[in-house]
Amino acid sequence: MNTTLFFVRSGETEWDIEQRMQGRKDSLLTSVGIEQAKTLAQRLEHIHFHAIYSSESKRACDTASYILHNRKIKLKRTTDLMEMSFGDWEGRTLSDIQLNYPDEYHLFWKKPNEYEAKESKGETFIDVQERVIPFVQIIVERHVGETILLVTDTCVIKTLFNFYSGSDLSTLWDSPNYDSTSSFILEFTPNEVHLSFEGERLG
Numbered sequence: 001m002n003t004t005l006f007f008v009r010s011g012e013t014e015w016d017i018e019q020r021m022q023g024r025k026d027s028l029l030t031s032v033g034i035e036q037a038k039t040l041a042q043r044l045e046h047i048h049f050h051a052i053y054s055s056e057s058k059r060a061c062d063t064a065s066y067i068l069h070n071r072k073i074k075l076k077r078t079t080d081l082m083e084m085s086f087g088d089w090e091g092r093t094l095s096d097i098q099l100n101y102p103d104e105y106h107l108f109w110k111k112p113n114e115y116e117a118k119e120s121k122g123e124t125f126i127d128v129q130e131r132v133i134p135f136v137q138i139i140v141e142r143h144v145g146e147t148i149l150l151v152t153d154t155c156v157i158k159t160l161f162n163f164y165s166g167s168d169l170s171t172l173w174d175s176p177n178y179d180s181t182s183s184f185i186l187e188f189t190p191n192e193v194h195l196s197f198e199g200e201r202l203g
Contacts, residue, residue, distance in 0.1 A: 001145030003188045005136065006044070007160065008151045010055075010063040011036040012180040019094045022153070023086035023122065026058045033059075036181040037066035044183075049073065050146035053139070055081035055153065063181065064151040080135035083153035087122030113169035125169055128159045136160065140188050157184050164193050 011033030015022050029037065044067060054064040056077045064075050089097050098105045107115040112125050123131075139148060161167075161175045164186060176197045178184060185196040 001190075003140050003144055004147045005139065005186045005188070006047075006049075006147070006149045007157050007184045007186070008040065008063065008067070008149065009157060009178045009180055009182055010057070010059040010151060010153055011040075011066075013059050015091075016180065020091055021086045021089045021094070021097065022057075022059075023083050023090040024057070025090040029059055029062050033063075033180060034066070037063045040181040040183075041067045041069050044149070045069075047147060049149045050143060051076060052149045052151070053078055053081060054151040055079075055083065055156075057082060057153070060151045060153065064149075067149065067151070078135070080131060081150060081152040081156060084125070084128050084155035084159075085122040087117060087120040089120045089122065109173065111170060112172040125155070125159055125162075125172060128155060129163055132156055132159060133163055136186070154178055160184070160186070161195065165195055 011029045013022065013027040013029055013033055015027035016033075017030060020027070040063075049071065050073075052064055052068060052071075052073050053076045054060045056079055060081070061075065061077060068075060089101070101119050104115065104117070104119045115124055117124050117127075139150070157178050158172055158175055161184060162169060162172045165175070167175070182197070187194040187196070
């Protein structure tokens with residue numbers, strides 16, 4: 001039996017507009033982000049989800065709540081889906097981080113496999129993999145043959161795509177861009193995993 005996981009990025013937030021790193025910190029959905037979540041709910045209304053999980057961040061929970069709408073499912077919040085921790089970078093603008101942490105900033109965007117977060121004191125991409133991949137395996141085992149929605153953020157989704165596509169961590173940023181409320185799908189069959197982005201099969 002196939003198990004299908006829909007991973008959705010939370011809607012646009014105030015800090016997205018200001019180009020601030022969010023990570024474990026939070027900012028509110030903008031009016032655009034709210035509309036994105038409502039539009040996504042309409043796009044997904046024909047899909048029967050057996051369970052809906054969300055990161056514990058407010059932006060993710062709010063996005064998930066709009067998708068839930070009239071569905072008779074209780075939202076399950078979990079720290080396992082929390083965005084990558086950016087440590088001391090959180091709440092700071094990209095330009096500020098680039099100015100004050102030029103070497104580590106370069107590694108983060110250009111050589112993610114070498115990013116060690118020594119200065120930022122946050123997570124590495126390997127840390128994110130080691131947190132999220134076991135959680136995904138638990139979900140797949142818990143919900144055999146079911147369709148599950150999971151609301152999270154960019155780096156978690158990028159890391160998942162990188163891992164399940166069998167790519168090297170150095171190519172993490174080469175995967176498709178995940179705009180606010182875009183969806184990435186993992187379909188687990190008995191013998192393999194298929195990847196889709198907004199309905200387009202990727203592997």
